[in-house]
Structures are given as structure tokens and as C-alpha cells.
Amino acid sequence: MNALEIRELYKSFKTGFIPRKKEILKGISLSVKKGNIYGYLGPNGAGKTTTIKTILGLIFPDKGEIKIFGKNHLDIKAKQKIGFLPENPYFYDYLTAYEFLNFYARLSNSNRKDNSKKINDLLNLVGLSAHSNLQLRKFSRGMLQRIGIAQALISDPELVILDEPLSGLDPIGRKEIRDVILRLRNEGKTIFFSSHILQDIEMICDQVGIIINGKIISEGRLEDLISEEILYTEVTVSGVAEKELRNFGETVISKGGKILLKIYKQEKIDDIIAFIVSKKGKIHSLIPRTYTLEDIFLGAVKRK
Amino acid sequence: MKVLTIALNTFKEAIRDRILYLILFISIFFIVFSKVLSMMTVGDELKVIKDVGLASISLFGVFMAILIGTNLVYKEIDKRTIYTLLSKPIHRYEFLLGKFLGLNITLLVMIIIMSIVFFGLILLHNSKFEAKFLIAILLIYIELAIITAISILFSSFTTPILSSVFTFSLFLIGHFSKNFKFFIMKTKAPIGKLLIKILYYILPNLEKFNIKTEVVHNLPIKSDFVIYSLVYGIFYALAILFLSALIFHKRDFI
Numbered sequence A: 001m002n003a004l005e006i007r008e009l010y011k012s013f014k015t016g017f018i019p020r021k022k023e024i025l026k027g028i029s030l031s032v033k034k035g036n037i038y039g040y041l042g043p044n045g046a047g048k049t050t051t052i053k054t055i056l057g058l059i060f061p062d063k064g065e066i067k068i069f070g071k072n073h074l075d076i077k078a079k080q081k082i083g084f085l086p087e088n089p090y091f092y093d094y095l096t097a098y099e100f101l102n103f104y105a106r107l108s109n110s111n112r113k114d115n116s117k118k119i120n121d122l123l124n125l126v127g128l129s130a131h132s133n134l135q136l137r138k139f140s141r142g143m144l145q146r147i148g149i150a151q152a153l154i155s156d157p158e159l160v161i162l163d164e165p166l167s168g169l170d171p172i173g174r175k176e177i178r179d180v181i182l183r184l185r186n187e188g189k190t191i192f193f194s195s196h197i198l199q200d201i202e203m204i205c206d207q208v209g210i211i212i213n214g215k216i217i218s219e220g221r222l223e224d225l226i227s228e229e230i231l232y233t234e235v236t237v238s239g240v241a242e243k244e245l246r247n248f249g250e251t252v253i254s255k256g257g258k259i260l261l262k263i264y265k266q267e268k269i270d271d272i273i274a275f276i277v278s279k280k281g282k283i284h285s286l287i288p289r290t291y292t293l294e295d296i297f298l299g300a301v302k303r304k
Numbered sequence B: 001m002k003v004l005t006i007a008l009n010t011f012k013e014a015i016r017d018r019i020l021y022l023i024l025f026i027s028i029f030f031i032v033f034s035k036v037l038s039m040m041t042v043g044d045e046l047k048v049i050k051d052v053g054l055a056s057i058s059l060f061g062v063f064m065a066i067l068i069g070t071n072l073v074y075k076e077i078d079k080r081t082i083y084t085l086l087s088k089p090i091h092r093y094e095f096l097l098g099k100f101l102g103l104n105i106t107l108l109v110m111i112i113i114m115s116i117v118f119f120g121l122i123l124l125h126n127s128k129f130e131a132k133f134l135i136a137i138l139l140i141y142i143e144l145a146i147i148t149a150i151s152i153l154f155s156s157f158t159t160p161i162l163s164s165v166f167t168f169s170l171f172l173i174g175h176f177s178k179n180f181k182f183f184i185m186k187t188k189a190p191i192g193k194l195l196i197k198i199l200y201y202i203l204p205n206l207e208k209f210n211i212k213t214e215v216v217h218n219l220p221i222k223s224d225f226v227i228y229s230l231v232y233g234i235f236y237a238l239a240i241l242f243l244s245a246l247i248f249h250k251r252d253f254i
């Protein structure tokens, strides 16, 4: 059974003074395997947040079906299994971190007795134990993001849905939250998170879905989407004249005596190395570029 | 249980509102000021204190109910705190019920504070405590519950300013709805008659919660009138809440 299953989801909004229908989701279908990290990737305005709000039952689709562990997504039993972090979260800023988590713990039906231990564990997990008695109004953007993640985990959910969990965090924070996500997977949980940052998704996801303009244009296991095939090799050399390198590949830039070349044919690599050595030139770097998520992504965006 | 959790959080939030305290302060000023007024009038001083006191509790209570009623539900939607709230395993009507309860707890605390000042003043005036004032205040409180429910109804689909205007208009109309009987008699066209009749039954009849005159002037109060008013008030508030829940149930939170 899939943790999350979306079939043929359509959603439109009415906008403007004279209401006009604007289609946002145009038949989204995706499935998230239990125990996987699913990266929902798309440019700004693609419809990621709209999809997530529909899953949570905050907005209602025009058409389509959403199942959470086989149950209708509006079912209270289904909701009991979900933890959710909204995009740019706003919270009751008059509560302290501890009171805040306690409030949600009570709403989530969890056992009163071990609430306090659970809250302290979570504060620890997101690195906020030192601020447990600080009011949220005094929190920085990144701290709010962290407390938001703690809030999403308060009921020990089986499916964790995070809308851009890594935005607003510094590099260390991003790493920490990525580690939290990986840790959740190791505990057997399923994570669905949206992002428009490729590296984050490439680093930790098992499954990827790419949404552009309200449609899924590519979905599958990460290793199936990106291949090991080398697209081209980037070579940086110096000590030779630019025009002598024309036969090997195309020059990207030439600056301060260093020349960056893109070489498409694999056999030319050996040739250029031999050539540079014979000319007493220098090779600074040689980087093979494989087909990445970025290529799929940029290619798809361009095609639109 | 979850309703109560939301109610307590709402209460916590409501009592942080500075404007609420401003209204409380003004109401207490008026209640105390009635003493000064009473000294300037000829006749029964105590009656002036009672009259102005009860009127202050009622009017400023309504201001408080409209203020927090129109703001606190709307704020939850506007600030998007409702996203995380509704993502928890709760029903949307539980959210509304929790808000309603929380607002009523807040109003209860406010009413109690105003009443303490009011009764204190009466006792200072060497008069004894009369239980019928409690009944008058209880009815005022039930009226506030209706006003709160109406504020929630409006704020489930419009902005605080518009909801305040609508709610306050309904409050005024609600106190004149007695006069509708007169209109029904005067209107000739049967359709007009029917329309006014329907309005008369739909709009809240808030005069049912006003026994100030009876209490102040020592007129008899019928117990079945009080009981009828209580029942009417509770059912009216619940009906309005039910309507709000219907609107809330299907709306998109965007």
C-alpha cells in the first residue's frame, strides 16, 4: 500500500473582480511509497503548495482522489497519520516554544503523560532546547522553521508532509534538517517534501516528482531519472593558445590564461591530455558531467 | 477535549488584546461615574447607579463581544495559523466550537469583573445585594453569546470591519424587532406582510434579554419569561453556530 496516492487531481481558483477560472492543478497523479523520501520539485508557482493544501484538506479539489494509507484524505483516521509543515509558517507568537508544542500535542490526541518527554525530545531534535521558554515572537525565521518541523512531528506521524522545509535556513541548518529527514526515514516514516532546490532533493530523495505548470512532467525513482551517462566533460587548461584547442571541443570561457572547454566526445579526452602534455601546458581540472536532475528540470522548463 | 484545548488557547489570545482592556476600563469608568451622576440628580440615587451600571455592562459587553468575535476567527485564517490547526485530526466544526467557547470564557471573565465593580458600588451605597441583578446580568451574558456567534458567522466569510458593522447593525435591529409586529399590522400587501414576518422570526429578538427596567424599578419578573429567554438564547446561538459551521465546512483556506 502506498503512503500517499493522488489520482487525477484538478483544482482551479476564481480570481479577479469579474471571477475568471484559473486552472492551477491540471490532472496531478503521483504515488509515494511507504518508507520513502519523496521530493516534489517545481519552479515557483508550479502548484506545489496548492497540491499540498489539497492533500491536507485545506482546499477542496474540483476533481480527483487522494488516499493516505488507503484511506480518504479527509478521514480523521487518515489525518491522524499526517504531520504537516506549511510554507512560510505563522504561529501563535504569544506562546513559548514549549507551550506551542504542548498545544499541538493535545490536539493530536497523543497521550498526555509522555507529552512533556516528547516535547523535550523534539526540541532537542530540531536544536531548540535552549529556547524552550522563549516566546515565538522572539524567534528568528530559521528558528520558526525548526519549531514548525517539531510541530509536524508531535503526533509521531507515519507520513510527514513538509512544504519547503529547507527554506530560510542557513547551510548548517539545511544540513541538520536534511539529517532529521533521513533519520525519520530510518525510523520507517514516509516523507513528502516540496522544494525548488535541486541539490536538496538530489541529496536525500528516493523518489522524485517534477511538477511544472500544474502537471507532473516526470516521476520516478531518482536513480531511474538521472543516469550515470556522461553528457560532456569540462576541462580547464592553461599554457596553450585557444585556437589550438578548437578541434577538441567548444570553448566556454577563456580568462587570465585559463581556458574552460566542454568536450562532448569521450575519445577526445585522451587526445587533449596528450596534446597539453606535449605543449608543456597545464591541466587544472577535468570534470565529467552526468545527466542531473537540473538537466531534466531546465529542459522541461524550457520546453514549456 | 480538543474543543477545550482550542478554547483555552483562544482565551489566552483574547486576553492579550489591549483594546479589550481599554473597553473594560471605559466600562468601569462609566459604572463608577454613575455614582457621580446620581449625586447630581434629584430623586432615587440608587436607581441611577443601577440603571447606568447595567446599561454599561450590557453595551460595553457587546463592544467586547464584537471586537474579539470578529477578530479572532478572522486572524486565524488571515495569519494562516489555521493551516497547522486543521491539519491536526480535528473537525472544522470543533475549531469553531472551540473558538466560540474561548470567546465566551473571555466575556464571562470580563462580565464578572464589571459586575464586581457594579455590586461593590451598590454595597457602598448601603444597599443590600439583590439576586435579581444576577439574573439580569445572566441574560445580558446570553445576549453576548448570541452576538459572539453572529460575529463568528460573519467573520467566517468577510473581514473584521465588515463583520463588526454587520454584527452591530444586527444588534441594533435585534433590539427593535418588537416593532416589527407593528410593521406587520401596517403593511397591506400580503407578500410584504409575509416578508416582514419571516424577518421577524429570523432576526434575533434581543429585547428578550433586557430586564433592566424591571430590575431597576422593582417591577415583577416572570420566571417563565426568564426561562424562555434563556432557552431561546441558547438555541439561537447554536443555530447561528451551525450555520457558520456549514459555511466553514466547505470553504477553501487559501
Ligand SMILES: Nc1ncnc2c1ncn2[C@@H]1O[C@H](COP(=O)(O)OP(=O)(O)OP(=O)(O)O)[C@@H](O)[C@H]1O
Pocket (backbone or CB within 6 Å): A013, A014, A015, A022, A024, A042, A043, A044, A045, A046, A047, A048, A049, A050, A051, A087, A196, B254
Ligand atoms: N488563492 C489563489 N487564488 C488564485 N490563484 C492562486 C491562489 N493560490 C495560488 N494561486 C496560483 O496558483 C499557482 C500555484 O501556486 P502555488 O502556491 O501552488 O505554487 P508553488 O509551486 O508552491 O510555488 P512556490 O515555489 O513559489 O511556493 C500560482 O500561479 C498562484 O498564483
Ligand SMILES: [Mg+2]
Pocket (backbone or CB within 6 Å): A048, A049, A050, A087, A163
Ligand atoms: Mg509553495
